[in-house]
Amino acid sequence: MNLSHDDGPREAASVDFGHLVHRRPSAVARPRSAIEVAEVVRAAAADGIPVAARGRGHSGYGQAQTDGIVLDLSALAEVHEVRDDRVVVDAGTGWRAVLDAAWRHGSAPPVLTDYLGLSVGGTLSAGGIGGTSFRYGLQTDTVTELEVVTGDGVVRTCGPGDELFAAVLGGLGQCGIITRATLRLTGVPERVRRHEIDHDTVVSAAAEQLRFVEDGRYDFVQGQVRYGESGRRIFLETATYYTPPAAPRDDGEDLPFPEFQHRLDAAEALLTQTGAWFHPHPWWNCFLPASTATEFLESLVGQLRADDLGPAGCVLFYPVFTARVHTPLVRLPPEPVAYLVALLRFPPDDTAVAERQVADNVRLYREARDLGGLTYPIGAIPFTASDWRHHFGARWPRLRTWKEHYDPAHILTPGPGIFTAPGSGTPRTTDD
Numbered sequence: 001m002n003l004s005h006d007d008g009p010r011e012a013a014s015v016d017f018g019h020l021v022h023r024r025p026s027a028v029a030r031p032r033s034a035i036e037v038a039e040v041v042r043a044a045a046a047d048g049i050p051v052a053a054r055g056r057g058h059s060g061y062g063q064a065q066t067d068g069i070v071l072d073l074s075a076l077a078e079v080h081e082v083r084d085d086r087v088v089v090d091a092g093t094g095w096r097a098v099l100d101a102a103w104r105h106g107s108a109p110p111v112l113t114d115y116l117g118l119s120v121g122g123t124l125s126a127g128g129i130g131g132t133s134f135r136y137g138l139q140t141d142t143v144t145e146l147e148v149v150t151g152d153g154v155v156r157t158c159g160p161g162d163e164l165f166a167a168v169l170g171g172l173g174q175c176g177i178i179t180r181a182t183l184r185l186t187g188v189p190e191r192v193r194r195h196e197i198d199h200d201t202v203v204s205a206a207a208e209q210l211r212f213v214e215d216g217r218y219d220f221v222q223g224q225v226r227y228g229e230s231g232r233r234i235f236l237e238t239a240t241y242y243t244p245p246a247a248p249r250d251d252g253e254d255l256p257f258p259e260f261q262h263r264l265d266a267a268e269a270l271l272t273q274t275g276a277w278f279h280p281h282p283w284w285n286c287f288l289p290a291s292t293a294t295e296f297l298e299s300l301v302g303q304l305r306a307d308d309l310g311p312a313g314c315v316l317f318y319p320v321f322t323a324r325v326h327t328p329l330v331r332l333p334p335e336p337v338a339y340l341v342a343l344l345r346f347p348p349d350d351t352a353v354a355e356r357q358v359a360d361n362v363r364l365y366r367e368a369r370d371l372g373g374l375t376y377p378i379g380a381i382p383f384t385a386s387d388w389r390h391h392f393g394a395r396w397p398r399l400r401t402w403k404e405h406y407d408p409a410h411i412l413t414p415g416p417g418i419f420t421a422p423g424s425g426t427p428r429t430t431d432d
């Protein structure tokens with residue numbers, strides 16, 4: 001397997017969606033098979049060189065970066081097999097391609113992220129949440145088999161009940177690099193009836209949202225706070241999936257199912273054109289327990305000004321039933337319902353503003369944590385070693401044991417800074 005030391009690929013691998021952290025790898029590999037991934041990992045482990053997989057690079061804070069070797073998985077992106085109830089895909093495949101292949105077969109993944117330009121391996125290493133998660137859990141809960149290259153450079157296959165399966169799903173790349181996944185599919189509706197329901201306060205919006213997910217009247221439920229020219233707007237976004245001649249009785253925007261799933265494509269095109277897609281994005285994501293989520297949301301929305309989000313930004317919030325999430329390393333508050341709260345910030349291209357917002361993210365994380373919140377670790381909240389120990393809580397000893405077992409040289413995925421200093425192979429033992 002050839003490693004590229006050229007400036008172009010190394011520069012590309014030192015940038016992510018967050019545009020906040022830039023680490024140049026010493027080399028980039030572009031494997032086309034699990035065997036090629038294993039070759040690189042084995043050689044790197046022998047020399048103690050850190051390795052990070054890069055799916056689509058939509059991390060917020062260098063999670064897929066390293067000063068060692070980046071494995072660019074963009075060429076490991078084949079859809080191998082589609083059946084009514086499952087699809088087998090390489091880990092570098094984008095969710096757009098997964099949906100397209102499944103749709104042609106009359107099926108769809110039960111949970112899709114709002115934006116489909118993410119890789120399967122990238123979302124499975126974090127969780128993968130969407131507006132149907134209240135019903136189906138996270139994307140990690142829809143996986144039935146994985147092929148993984150562990151930190152010793154061995155290709156292994158695992159499934160539900162296997163330790164490696166639990167160590168890798170939602171495992172932030174610490175114990176293995178996913179090379180292939182079998183994902184559950186469901187039948188699909190032809191059409192979607194989409195609604196936006198305005199509220200005066202986030203408290204009433206969150207309360208109605210909870211009623212909606214409890215009575216199951218909608219198939220998709222989210223909530224947003226946005227700041228536009230006419231001021232602040234708080235609304236729920238809901239959708240009913242259906243196939244004619246059946247039809248929902250209520251009014252709303254009516255669109256084909258794939259068009260609904262591709263709903264962020266136009267925004268991406270616009271923000272790419274204006275350049276805002278390439279500005280810093282100090283995003284913040286946490287799960288709050290239902291008992292404190294509205295208190296947190298109310299305080300958050302009370303503090304926020306339009307500039308904190310930018311015209312393209314929003315606060316996203318929606319509930320999930322924690323019992324539907326079966327992925328041990330995805331950390332959720334221990335209550336029956338948890339709310340995802342996300343600040344999707346699109347500030348101007350200004351380093352000082354971005355740095356201020358990252359610092360504000362840490363403050364907000366501490367506030368959320370005091371209220372029983374846990375981060376969804378995809379955004380830009382710099383974590384200390386003790387933050388990680390707190391994050392994994394009772395699961396920390398298990399993760400540490402798995403790390404020793406599957407990645408004894410501690411080379412895999414240093415970006416989040418869980419076992420080594422962020423991005424490097426230096427052990428992280430102190431509370432730096």
Ligand SMILES: Cc1cc2nc3c(=O)[nH]c(=O)nc-3n(C[C@H](O)[C@H](O)[C@H](O)COP(=O)(O)OP(=O)(O)OC[C@H]3O[C@@H](n4cnc5c(N)ncnc54)[C@H](O)[C@@H]3O)c2cc1C
Pocket residue numbers: 016017052053054055056057058059060063064065073091092112113114115117118119120121122123125126127128129130172173176177178179378413415416
């Ligand atoms: C515009 C936008 C919208 C988003 N919407 C949602 C959403 O609706 N729901 C949601 O849950 N998330 C959402 N996210 C967050 C996103 O799911 C995560 O950041 C995800 O990790 C990005 O996937 P990626 O392929 O770009 O991963 P990368 O940034 O390339 O990698 C992310 C992390 O996963 C590791 N990794 C990548 N591939 C593998 C692999 N094959 N095996 C093991 N580890 C691997 C990397 O090393 C890194 O640590 C969104 C992000 C953006 C920018």
